[in-house]
Amino acid sequence: MSEKLGFIGLGIMGKGMALNLLKKGHDLCVWNRTSSKVDELVAAGATAGNSPADVASKSDIVFICVSDTPDVEAVVLGESGVLEGVKSGALVVDHSTISPQVTKEIAAKLNAKGVEMLDAPISGGNEGAANGTLSIMIGGDAAQVGRAMPYLEAMGKTITHVGAQGAGQSAKLVNQILVIGTMVSMGEAMLFAEASGLDLEKTLEAVSGGAAGSWTLSNRGPQVAKRDWRPGFTIDLQQKDLRLVLEAADQLGMPAMTTSLAFNLYRTLQTLGLGHEGNHAIVKALENMVDVRVGE
Ligand code: NAP
Numbered sequence: 001m002s003e004k005l006g007f008i009g010l011g012i013m014g015k016g017m018a019l020n021l022l023k024k025g026h027d028l029c030v031w032n033r034t035s036s037k038v039d040e041l042v043a044a045g046a047t048a049g050n051s052p053a054d055v056a057s058k059s060d061i062v063f064i065c066v067s068d069t070p071d072v073e074a075v076v077l078g079e080s081g082v083l084e085g086v087k088s089g090a091l092v093v094d095h096s097t098i099s100p101q102v103t104k105e106i107a108a109k110l111n112a113k114g115v116e117m118l119d120a121p122i123s124g125g126n127e128g129a130a131n132g133t134l135s136i137m138i139g140g141d142a143a144q145v146g147r148a149m150p151y152l153e154a155m156g157k158t159i160t161h162v163g164a165q166g167a168g169q170s171a172k173l174v175n176q177i178l179v180i181g182t183m184v185s186m187g188e189a190m191l192f193a194e195a196s197g198l199d200l201e202k203t204l205e206a207v208s209g210g211a212a213g214s215w216t217l218s219n220r221g222p223q224v225a226k227r228d229w230r231p232g233f234t235i236d237l238q239q240k241d242l243r244l245v246l247e248a249a250d251q252l253g254m255p256a257m258t259t260s261l262a263f264n265l266y267r268t269l270q271t272l273g274l275g276h277e278g279n280h281a282i283v284k285a286l287e288n289m290v291d292v293r294v295g296e
Helices: 012-023 035-043 052-057 069-077 100-111 125-131 142-155 167-195 200-208 215-225 235-252 257-271 279-287
Strands: 005-008 028-031 061-064 091-094 116-119 134-139 156-163
Touching (some): 005 012, 005 052, 069 100, 091 142, 100 167, 125 215, 167 257, 257 279
Antiparallel strands (some): 116 134
């Protein structure tokens, strides 16, 4: 039998994910801090909750997709948060990318009320959220993963239970180390192509299908060529993830050189007031070192 679902956080990612749950006919109650973002979901068949606590009181499974660690703390532990309204036996599934350590602390507070939690961060960009093709990496109890699976399958394609509580967040940081290395290389390559006088579209066509191909190159390369800086993922949120990687690497005593390079490049763009642009705008930080502009 289908469980009653709740969704908290209808941003770039949450909106597409919640719409995909509705498309499968699930009963869904939604809440977003900026209330106007709820309208499209209500038009698609969702009901609107008054607060995270209200959504939780009406749901068997509550999905969350907000920005950062303090934001998950706010919607779960804060005033009128999930913890206030949630029923014993319910399940909270957090899709936000946040600290693995704080994830465990939040889960412990929910557990004390008889509520289970899975950390289930996502990858695949706004395209993956809209198309229901996200990668979802999950930490937590296997039985709860099985319980959530029919709903996760409405939102994602590659769904992997990687380990115990917090392991999903750690796997997401692995994902971010890989993504950012490709992003730095993509920026460097596009600048080099421009300086070489190459046709950018033809160059992308030539290299995307070979060993150099990647999601970042296929999805963000064409945007860079057109100087389209609209975000699939903002620089500000990207920095949040790189900070999480750097903190975790420091605790583990591991090197994180590419992550650190990207973090410093993005910082120069944030200083210029460009934190709201897409993370592919990393190419601008490289352009600022030389007198070359890609796609101009
Ligand atoms: P976004 O478009 O900026 O949306 C953020 C959402 O969080 C909005 O609904 C926002 O509400 C809500 N929010 C933020 N702080 C809040 C608070 N203190 N209380 C209540 N609600 C709060 O971001 P996004 O791109 O969807 O990212 C959401 C999460 O998914 C992040 O953890 C991000 O790292 C992760 N993620 C993103 C991508 C991507 O490509 N975009 C890919 C993988 C993972 P308002 O509408 O009121 O601002």
